[in-house]
Amino acid sequence: METERPQRPDGATAGSGTLDPESAGRKRAAGPERVNTPGGRRALDQGVILREAVRFIDEHGREQLTMRRLGAELGVEAMALYRYVPGRDQLLDGVVEVVMDELYGMTMNRPLPGSWQEFLQQMAHGVRAISMEHPKIFPLVASRPPAAPWLRPPLRSLRWVEGFLEGLDHYGFDPTESVRVYRAFSTFLLGHLLLESAIYAVEPRAAPAADIEFVESSDLALYPRLMTLSPQLSLDTFDNEFEDALEEMIDRMAISPP
Amino acid sequence: METERPQRPDGATAGSGTLDPESAGRKRAAGPERVNTPGGRRALDQGVILREAVRFIDEHGREQLTMRRLGAELGVEAMALYRYVPGRDQLLDGVVEVVMDELYGMTMNRPLPGSWQEFLQQMAHGVRAISMEHPKIFPLVASRPPAAPWLRPPLRSLRWVEGFLEGLDHYGFDPTESVRVYRAFSTFLLGHLLLESAIYAVEPRAAPAADIEFVESSDLALYPRLMTLSPQLSLDTFDNEFEDALEEMIDRMAISPP
DNA sequence: ACCTGAACACCGTTCAAGT
């Protein structure tokens, strides 16, 4: 039951129906500023729609995002969005793109630090900051099918990864070593940040206690070790886990493979 | 726009509408075997439905699973499923449960090996085997909201985690150390297996080459490093990555924290 | 006891029609 993908009549290579990256998250090179529509509504365009989608998911979660509701949020019927976005899937890809652009701005527009260790620290903390700013979006970053199979979540921007590899090159990593670092780095971030953002998405930095009741106590009674350990298991130790494992992983990157 | 959860009239604690764990994935203690319905159809029950859901997702992916299609697969209207499963969300939780039970059977019904290092190796390889058997289900295991916030994906079975902690206890880990191991272990598995299963879900152990064209070449031309490295980036190195990082992580667990 | 038909309130998406 595959959806047929109709040929575009205009001769453009339809490809996989990606968004125009130029007008997505970034600002246009100062053009004619269409401010407001006669009706007083904000003028629609792809960037406006994608940013509103980001805001909406941040607030309500990705389950709640529908074309109809997003349209309503922008003062327009759902059908109007299809002029700017090919469909819901591409909208979600665009959301990921906006967030990755934010990451790029945060991590790549500054001078390289003195050591490659500091560089990796800086990059890791940048990605973590983004995942904490958008905990409800991070699962999308982590699990939407990427543009290329070798583009590993959560580092899903060609531009960002290019910059990352440039950085490694600057510190003297050869291509093979760089690939190894990129892989270890992405795996590390995916594991840590997906777990952390999952918690943070439901309870934005809330109390650690009282969570023990969350499982029906009858169930828990069957498992004595979980019973006694659940207070310890409930402690929020993500900060330490992240920092320790990050340092560990960075140390590991210093040793070249045979 | 919250969905109202109506009070059950039968006085049972409705709670969060979980499935009856007894009849889920496991076989019943030999009872009256209702084999076939008069019409010749397989008799419905929760276990049959959940196992069919697992099979269906393995084959078609989780996007394709709808109550209506699952019903059709079982020779029944969608509405008939609601007698055995509270709703779609709980169905998906049940799917996760079935897979976790499979993991339990694979890893917990055998004698403990000689060293805790071997034990962790065995557990890690068990989880990896499950993720490779159900690559299209693994994202559910990784990202459905768990029963308790401290129950970290992908290790989402109270029973399994209890067994894991029992194992650690047997090798002399004290409770604090065990929690530390559990956390590092789950983070490690989540990162590695989510990446690997994502690849494996679309291409079951397929060719490594030709993936380079997957990104429009025009895009890639902007990024010289990605351009030259994409062949290396496309190589399937998950086996080595997993084994190396696992050994590394196990080494790290030997050192107690201050 | 177990399943179905019909209905409800939603989806994403298309397209001719309005301004």
Added chain:
DNA sequence: ACCTGAACACCGTTCAAGT
């Protein structure tokens, strides 16, 4: 040029009715 109304083919879910 840009948006809408109406329509289509789907969803999940409820419930009275059938057997």
